[in-house]
Amino acid sequence: MQREELTVNLRNVRAIAGKEVYHLIRDFRSLYLAFAVPLLLILLFGYALSLDVENIETVVVDFEQTDLSRDFIRRLDASPYFRIAAQLPNTEAVKDALDHGRATMAVIIPAGWSADLRADREAAIQILLDGSDPNFAGIARAYITGFIEGANQKLLVEFLNRQGLEQIQPPVEGRIRIWFNEDLESRNFIIPGIIAIIIMIVGAMLTSLVIAREYENGTMETIRSLPISAGELLLGKAIPYFLIGLTDVLIAVLMGQVLFGIVMKASFWLMILASSLYLMVALTLGLLISSVTKSQMVANQTAVLITYLPSLLLSNFVFPVINMPKFLQLFSSVIPATYYINILSGIYLKNLGLAYLWPDLAILTGMFLILASANCIVLKRGGF
Amino acid sequence: MSWLRIREMVRKEFIQLFRDRKNRPILVMAPLIQLLVFGYVVNYDIKDIRVALIDQSRTQESRLLTDAFTAGRIFRITHLPETPGELEGLLLAAKVDLGIRIPPDFSSRIRRGDTAKIQILADGGMSNMASVRIAYTTMVLDRFNGELIKELYGRELKYGKIDGRVRTWYNPNLDSQHFFVPGIVAFVVMLISLLMTSIAIIKEREAGTMEQLIVTPLKPIELIIGKTIPYVIIAIGQMAVVTVFAIFWFEIPLAGSVFALFWATCLFLLSTLGTGLFISTVSKTQQQAMMTTFFFILPFFMLSGFVFPIANMPTFVQWLTYLNPLRYFLVIIRGIFLKGVGLDILWPQYVALTVLGIAVFAGAVGRFRKRLD
Numbered sequence: 095m096q097r098e099e100l101t102v103n104l105r106n107v108r109a110i111a112g113k114e115v116y117h118l119i120r121d122f123r124s125l126y127l128a129f130a131v132p133l134l135l136i137l138l139f140g141y142a143l144s145l146d147v148e149n150i151e152t153v154v155v156d157f158e159q160t161d162l163s164r165d166f167i168r169r170l171d172a173s174p175y176f177r178i179a180a181q182l183p184n185t186e187a188v189k190d191a192l193d194h195g196r197a198t199m200a201v202i203i204p205a206g207w208s209a210d211l212r213a214d215r216e217a218a219i220q221i222l223l224d225g226s227d228p229n230f231a232g233i234a235r236a237y238i239t240g241f242i243e244g245a246n247q248k249l250l251v252e253f254l255n256r257q258g259l260e261q262i263q264p265p266v267e268g269r270i271r272i273w274f275n276e277d278l279e280s281r282n283f284i285i286p287g288i289i290a291i292i293i294m295i296v297g298a299m300l301t302s303l304v305i306a307r308e309y310e311n312g313t314m315e316t317i318r319s320l321p322i323s324a325g326e327l328l329l330g331k332a333i334p335y336f337l338i339g340l341t342d343v344l345i346a347v348l349m350g351q352v353l354f355g356i357v358m359k360a361s362f363w364l365m366i367l368a369s370s371l372y373l374m375v376a377l378t379l380g381l382l383i384s385s386v387t388k389s390q391m392v393a394n395q396t397a398v399l400i401t402y403l404p405s406l407l408l409s410n411f412v413f414p415v416i417n418m419p420k421f422l423q424l425f426s427s428v429i430p431a432t433y434y435i436n437i438l439s440g441i442y443l444k445n446l447g448l449a450y451l452w453p454d455l456a457i458l459t460g461m462f463l464i465l466a467s468a469n470c471i472v473l474k475r476g477g478f
Numbered sequence: 479m480s481w482l483r484i485r486e487m488v489r490k491e492f493i494q495l496f497r498d499r500k501n502r503p504i505l506v507m508a509p510l511i512q513l514l515v516f517g518y519v520v521n522y523d524i525k526d527i528r529v530a531l532i533d534q535s536r537t538q539e540s541r542l543l544t545d546a547f548t549a550g551r552i553f554r555i556t557h558l559p560e561t562p563g564e565l566e567g568l569l570l571a572a573k574v575d576l577g578i579r580i581p582p583d584f585s586s587r588i589r590r591g592d593t594a595k596i597q598i599l600a601d602g603g604m605s606n607m608a609s610v611r612i613a614y615t616t617m618v619l620d621r622f623n624g625e626l627i628k629e630l631y632g633r634e635l636k637y638g639k640i641d642g643r644v645r646t647w648y649n650p651n652l653d654s655q656h657f658f659v660p661g662i663v664a665f666v667v668m669l670i671s672l673l674m675t676s677i678a679i680i681k682e683r684e685a686g687t688m689e690q691l692i693v694t695p696l697k698p699i700e701l702i703i704g705k706t707i708p709y710v711i712i713a714i715g716q717m718a719v720v721t722v723f724a725i726f727w728f729e730i731p732l733a734g735s736v737f738a739l740f741w742a743t744c745l746f747l748l749s750t751l752g753t754g755l756f757i758s759t760v761s762k763t764q765q766q767a768m769m770t771t772f773f774f775i776l777p778f779f780m781l782s783g784f785v786f787p788i789a790n791m792p793t794f795v796q797w798l799t800y801l802n803p804l805r806y807f808l809v810i811i812r813g814i815f816l817k818g819v820g821l822d823i824l825w826p827q828y829v830a831l832t833v834l835g836i837a838v839f840a841g842a843v844g845r846f847r848k849r850l851d
Contacts, residue, residue, distance in 0.1 A: 127769040142795040143786040145606035211638035218641040225649035226816050228657050229522035230787055235644055236613035242642040243620040253637035265588045265626045268598050268619045275602035283603050303765045390764045391677050392500040407519040417521040444570055
């Protein structure tokens with residue numbers, strides 16, 4: 095018996111795979127959802143979702159109505175970050191606008207502001223920010239502070255010119271160059287990252303059902319009585335989903351490139367290698383959940399909880415791991431998606447090759463080996 | 479309609495649900511785990527910018543500049559590489575967020591009255607965080623320039639300067655948890671109520687017990703009510719647990735009224751249970767139902783303003799979000815938690831939830847009854 099476990103008979107594998115494919119084709123909607131989910135995700139993230147902040151809806155109360163205040167408001171509106179939504183008569187209207195969410199920022203220019211400026215005194219303006227969305231408010235605060243700092247530089251130069259010091263120039267100039275994502279668009283890091291999520295959905299969530307289904311339908315008994323080893327069963331169950339997953343990767347890569355112009359900087363084949371490896375991890379994880387839980391509903395919920403959500407939340411996909419508490423950072427380091435997303439960002443954004451990425455690939459390989467053996471052990475305990 | 483029959487149906491449903499030991503942890507643990515993880519995960523605060531610095535000038539001026547960066551406690555110099563190549567390696571390996579190189583001629587240029595150029599490399603990978611880091615960097619440089627000019631001209635420059643006093647409302651410390659934890663409460667309610675209802679019905683169909691239910695005196699509407707009430711109870715129970723956890727564990731102040739929150743949850747459940755019913759009418763197997771549920775949850779989640787601001791979406795998609803019940807529920811839940819506002823301000827959201835809920839639920843019930851006949 096022991097020897098039988100180690101040898102894999104390809105005919106048996108093909109038979110199991112054929113049965114699974116038949117299942118998939120008969121259950122046509124699951125199959126087409128397996129392709130529709132990636133399409134939906136890429137379209138959503140590419141077209142609709144962005145973490146970048148521009149055109150902050152701003153309301154203004156101008157108690158001054160002088161050239162200076164009007165000029166300030168005009169320049170605020172002209173900046174790509176702010177959009178003046180309305181001029182309001184008083185501060186009560188501001189509170190109303192913020193409470194209703196009609197605006198997220200308010201600028202209040204008090205009476206006497208221009209006079210202060212002209213008399214070379216500090217002139218305060220009040221800025222109110224809706225802080226409910228901290229990502230948004232943090233960026234907005236940085237932008238408005240920067241905007242005012244810039245306006246002050248201009249005022250300083252004007253002042254010095256009035257004093258007859260027109261030769262003055264800023265002593266230090268920062269030449270800022272942005273690497274990896276030159277136009278600072280969240281799309282450029284989200285779209286590659288979404289591939290990791292897609293693989294988890296298709297790889298782990300779909301396969302988490304396949305063995306549980308056999309248990310629920312009572313067909314596991316039949317399979318157990320067949321001359322099939324645990325390895326053959328697992329391989330046969332995994333192959334169709336491997337092909338679906340790989341197709342999904344290609345669809346995602348192609349859509350990213352054609353629709354959104356997101357092009358890999360490093361090697362395509364390295365990407366395929368990493369994706370296959372990660373897909374194998376996802377599949378073995380799904381199968382393991384399936385044979386442990388033996389119930390489709392529990393398997394699905396478990397899969398959401400330990401594959402989908404962690405890949406989405408703890409993998410550095412859109413939520414920075416570095417800001418998380420230590421225990422979650424630790425958790426993040428056992429999640430396959432963390433390493434795969436690191437590889438993806440290396441390939442898509444940073445133009446890195448094997449020399450930089452081999453540790454991540456090695457960890458994924460290790461994860462796959464551990465999960466594959468765990469699968470065999472669980473099935474054998476179940477009577478294989 | 480007989481309440482007795484409905485009660486028995488509800489009882490049967492609860493027995494089935496709790497008889498399976500494996501269901502128990504999912505009903506209780508899953509929402510709590512989601513809350514705990516989500517509560518800590520989403521944090522875009524920029525409190526710590528890791529900098530690699532090459533100071534090739536090593537003069538008083540360059541040290542002043544370094545101090546200007548580290549004074550605010552936001553920038554932290556973590557590495558002092560020797561060569562630009564080493565600095566680039568640190569950026570590639572994501573060990574630092576920012577690389578600064580102060581060239582050898584830095585001070586001599588300043589002393590001559592020229593502009594000294596320093597080179598700054600920023601990791602733009604996560605663009606939203608990079609934007610803030612870059613804005614901070616420019617701010618430090620602008621301030622440093624102001625100080626230097628003052629010093630170079632040897633006297634206090636009193637000029638008309640704008641003093642921007644930024645105050646943040648509703649969430650003054652820009653605490654991410656205040657924003658996301660109430661959102662998770664909404665998300666958890668949706669996830670459970672949507673999936674559980676559809677599965678509960680499909681399971682009857684898969685097991686062949688649906689036929690048996692149909693031949694009992696149970697009327698279709700009683701069947702629907704009996705199938706949904708358990709999940710209403712579970713969802714509200716979970717909502718309560720999660721809310722208590724949000725208040726005591728994450729210390730999110732509940733500024734508004736509990737009653738308004740409860741009321742909104744019930745209205746929201748109309749839509750999610752309706753969607754669950756609908757999914758059960760279009761699915762044959764559990765696998766199909768789960769995949770279809772997922773297909774609904776994804777856009778509900780993404781297009782709700784939970785993580786991604788609706789204001790950033792293209793106009794067409796913004797219109798689509800008006801069809802999303804989670805969008806309204808989130809506004810309500812955040813309004814009640816953070817702003818402490820009530821029905822007087824949130825009534826449009828309540829109306830929208832009611833209209834959507836009734837439409838979805840009635841539509842699903844109609845479809846469901848047709849399938850039963």
